Amino acid sequence: MTKQEALFTYLLRLADDRLILGHRLSEWCGHGPVLEEDIALANMALDNIGHATSLLTYAAEVEDKGRNEDQLAFFRDVREYTNIKLVELPKGDFGFTIARQFLFSTFAMLHYEALKDCADPQLKGMTAKALKEYRYHHRHSKQWIIRLGDGTKESHERIQKSINDLWMYTNELFFMNEVDEVLISEKIAVNLEKLRSDWQKLVEETLKEATLEIPDYKQYMQQGGRNGIHTEHLGYLLGEMQQLPRMYPEAQW
Amino acid sequence: MNFNEKSAFMEEQARLDEFNRKLEAGEKIEPKDWMPERFRKQLIRMMSQHAHSEIVGMLPEGNWITRAPSLRRKLILLAKVQDEAGHGLYLYSGTETLGVSREQLIEDLHSGRAKYANIFNYPTLTWADIPIIGWLVDGAAIVNQTMLAKSSYGPYARANLRICKEESFHKKQGYEAVALLANGTPEQKKMVQDAVDRWWWPTLMMFGPHDSNSPNSSELINWKVKTKTNDELRQSFVDRTVEEAHAVGLTIPDPDLKFNEEIGHWDFGPIDFDELYRVVNGDGPCNKERLDARRSAWDNGAWVRDAASEYARKQKLRTIKAS
Secondary structure (H helix, E strand, O other), X not given: OOHHHHHHHHHHHHHHHHHHHHHHHXXXXXXXXXXXXXXXXXXXXXXXXXXXXXXXXXXXXXXXOOOOHHHHHHOOOHHHOOOOHHHHOOOOOHHHHHHHHHHHHHHHHHHHHHHHHOOOHHHHHHHHHHHHHHHHHHHHHHHHHHHHHOOOHHHHHHHHHHHHHHHOOOHHHHOOOHHHHHHHHOOOOOOHHXXXXXXXXXXXXXXXXXXXXXXXXXOOOXXXXXXXXXXXXXXXXXXXXXXXXXXXXXXXX | OOHHHHHHHHHHHHHHHHHHHHHHHOOOEOOOOOOOHHHHHHHHHHHHHHHHHHHHOHHHHHOOHHHOOOHHHHHHHHHHHHHHHHHHHHHHHHHHOOOOOHHHHHHHHHHOOOOOOHHHHOXXXXXXXXXXXXXXXXXXXXXXXXXHOOOOEHXXXXXXXXXXXXXXXXXXXXXXXXXXXXXXXXHHHHHHHXXXXXXXXHHHHOOOOOHHHOOOHHHHHXXXXXXXXXXXXXXXXXXXXXXXXXXXXXXXXXXXXXXEXXXXXXXXXXXXXXXXXXXXXXXXXXXXXXXXXXXXXXXXXXXXXXXXXXXXXXXHHHHHHHO
16 A cells, blocks of 8 residues: 555545534534524534545545546445544534534544654644644543533433443544554554543543543444444435536536 | 501612613623513514524535635635624623523424524525625624624624624635636636626515515614614615625616716616515525524534533532542
């Protein structure tokens, strides 16, 4: 695998996670539990989709086959999408969305902190900018985990269930293969396994503060998203997202 | 009238004189200033209707965020709908300065007691509706809000000043996207003209009934809450919009539309005000759906709001115990 191929795939993975997560967050627009959260969730959707757009633009440039960011977003099917399954699950209730935000943004924050010495200047610049956003996403979701966990009996039960249900999707955050190996040797990517203990520490601290149980790490863990083996939910999501450009492939919008 | 009654009456008169003097001098009325009860009531009605319109207005556009046809359009639309939520937030806060809580206002919306703009009870059927809303609906809103930015009630004026800046961007992006469709493929041209045909008349209705039939207008104008009448605002919107439509080759669906050289304005055909009253009073194509969506967002979020207040209560207790 060449460095160029590896970098293209790496950028797609980052972009797909953020585009799909942003899509799920954007579904909340107008339906949040309180106006301030409508604004916060829309803001986080914007951060994710905005960052995904930059990543896809760069991915298209690296690929150098004449595609652009929109073609990468709207003309790839389920099997070509490389996001982890965690981000494609339906939005659920507010607690489910918050739990996912917490698990994902804690990882994204650590990942981007680790990329501060990335040897690819463009990726370094983009992730440094997005790091500030993920610090906010982490803080926002952490505060809600604590409020919901240590709130009422109902909120405690609901957020615990969401954490439990999402847990088997978290191992994929640390997925690595040849793509990572090639880029680690180029000092572009980092060893994600090294982030695991910090991620666990941050997650466990917050769950404890929220009076929540830490689920079993040894349970069955999902995999496959990075290789295009997704849940059945992704097809519906892409069907909705890609409908117009695919209906009118010649049109400019 | 005994002495006490007389002095109370004189005090009241002095306050009213001061209120009128401020209006006359073009000064703003601020939350802590004395104001006639009727003035307060009318402002609560008007400002909360405006706030509700922003919030309900998120729905018809919001349902296209996941289907926007390019990443750029998706980001613009998401930012726009987020702005509407922000406008709702400062308008609710502005209304709270008049002594009514946001919860009460929301309850009034959900029970159907409070109204919101007629326009959001129409469905967004194709992508072209999104740019058209930006251009026509936000364009109409700007005409109204530019006037309201000079309103005599300080918090309302300041909220509108801020809103106008964002709405100008909404309108600009809407018109830019309209122009692109109007110069696009045959399907796009058809799609955008169809959207103009559907949205034109409801947009004109947004300015409210004719002046001759607008019960609240004269009072609001006397108080300088509004400085122009419904018909004046509507005319100014038509004048600028017709030119913009022609510039990109779109047809306004009004056979009576004609430039009146004598007065320098565009004459337009009769508006179906029965439709306006029907839709404002609950019988429009999407009224039920919009209110159901708002109610269910509120009801589904009850456990979240309860948790937040319970957590805050616990935290307060812990702070007291610790000290």
